Amino acid sequence: xxxxPTSFHLGPLQIHTYGIGLALTFWFAYVYFEHRLAKRGYAxxxxxxxxxxxxxxxxxxxRAMHVISNLGFYSSHVxxxxxxxxxxxxxxxxxxLAVPVAIVITRRRCPELGILHALDIVMPVLLAAWxxxxxxxxxxxxxxxxxxxxxxxxxxxxxxxxxxxxxxLFQAVxxxxxxxxxxxxxxxxxRDESGQPRTGYPPGIVTSLGMILWGIERTLDERLxxxxxxxxxxxxxQIAGVLLVAGGAVLLVISIRRWQAWRSTQPSLST
Numbered sequence: 569x570x571x572x573p574t575s576f577h578l579g580p581l582q583i584h585t586y587g588i589g590l591a592l593t594f595w596f597a598y599v600y601f602e603h604r605l606a607k608r609g610y611a612x613x614x615x616x617x618x619x620x621x622x623x624x625x626x627x628x629x630x631r632a633m634h635v636i637s638n639l640g641f642y643s644s645h646v647x648x649x650x651x652x653x654x655x656x657x658x659x660x661x662x663x664x665l666a667v668p669v670a671i672v673i674t675r676r677r678c679p680e681l682g683i684l685h686a687l688d689i690v691m692p693v694l695l696a697a698w699x700x701x702x703x704x705x706x707x708x709x710x711x712x713x714x715x716x717x718x719x720x721x722x723x724x725x726x727x728x729x730x731x732x733x734x735x736x737l738f739q740a741v742x743x744x745x746x747x748x749x750x751x752x753x754x755x756x757x758x759r760d761e762s763g764q765p766r767t768g769y770p771p772g773i774v775t776s777l778g779m780i781l782w783g784i785e786r787t788l789d790e791r792l793x794x795x796x797x798x799x800x801x802x803x804x805x806q807i808a809g810v811l812l813v814a815g816g817a818v819l820l821v822i823s824i825r826r827w828q829a830w831r832s833t834q835p836s837l838s839t
Contacts, residue, residue, distance in 0.1 A: 571726040574710050589704030594623055597697040604689050605681075614677035621673055626666035633661020637801030658801075659698070659786065660808040684771035691778040692750045698782075699743035707736035714738075714793040735793045742789070746781045750774050770830050772823030779816025783809045 575584045598619050602612045635642050635649055637658065642649050674686055706712040713725035713732025722731030754774050760766045787809030795802030 571724040571728075572708050574708055574726045586705055586709040589701065589708055592704055593697055593701040594619070596700050597693055600696060601690055601693045604693065608689065610678060610681055614673075618670065618673050618677065622666050622670050625669040626662035629665025630658045630662035633658035633664065633804075634801070637804050639800075658805070660805060660812075682771065684775065687775040688754070688771045688773075691775050692747055692754065695743050695747035695750060695778060695782065699740045699747060702736040702740035702743060705736070706739075707734070712736055733793050735789065738793065739785070739789060742785045743782070746778065746785065749781060750778055753777055768830075770823065770826040772819055773827065776816045776820035776823055780813050780820065783812030783816060787813070 572585075574586060575582055577583070598615065602615055605612050605615070631650070670690075671683055671686075674681060675683070678686075710727040711725060712735075713723060713728050714735035715733050716730050717733050718731065719733075721734060723734045724730075725732050757769060757773060758766055787806050790802055790805040790809065795806065
């Protein structure tokens with residue numbers, strides 16, 4: 569069984585499927601985020617410029633984190649530092665730079681949209697995009713598989729010997745599952761006991777749940793399927809995952825308390 573092709577030629581040009589996958593993923597995220605914003609009555613004419621900055625900062629942050637995590641290799645292979653078409657984009661690195669950039673631009677371009685409200689809107693988008701991105705990105709890149717395996721579901725990946733755990737497929741299922749949890753939670757929060765739309769409630773619960781669940785997922789993926797013992801990059805991913813879970817837990821506690829305080833001020837359905 570041959571690996572999934574990671575590149576093809578279009579005349580004299582070499583096209584990398586990983587790059588096409590990333591482009592389609594960003595396009596999907598843009599369209600879905602625009603839809604969710606418009607549905608809530610927010611202007612969307614500022615999104616195009618936002619996404620340009622987010623894409624650039626995400627790729628720069630993701631690549632920088634990957635290079636730092638694998639400094640031993642890149643210090644002796646300097647020419648490979650910018651070879652993003654071969655993979656090597658850290659999700660946490662992308663978030664670390666892209667999220668602050670997105671927050672700053674959103675505050676300037678759409679000041680009526682609160683930061684936590686914006687994060688609650690975009691969190692399901694991120695999880696859906698990650699699910700799509702796993703299928704269109706790492707699944708079709710050089711070295712995209714996980715640990716070696718002899719199981720029937722093992723797959724062959726370009727740049728890796730033998731059958732490998734199809735971790736991108738596992739992660740796509742995980743990310744989509746978290747996405748469903750967030751959507752169900754969002755709908756439960758947005759409806760009162762009689763099924764009527766609820767507005768004005770404090771944000772943060774959807775964001776915090778996304779942080780916790782994705783942090784757990786990413787940490788376990790690295791620990792069980794991807795990581796190498798003693799490897800700096802693997803350790804950093806696991807540490808970042810734990811910190812994300814901790815931050816999400818703190819935000820969840822704060823958000824639930826705000827929710828309870830807000831509920832106490834709402835008129836009872838029986839009155």
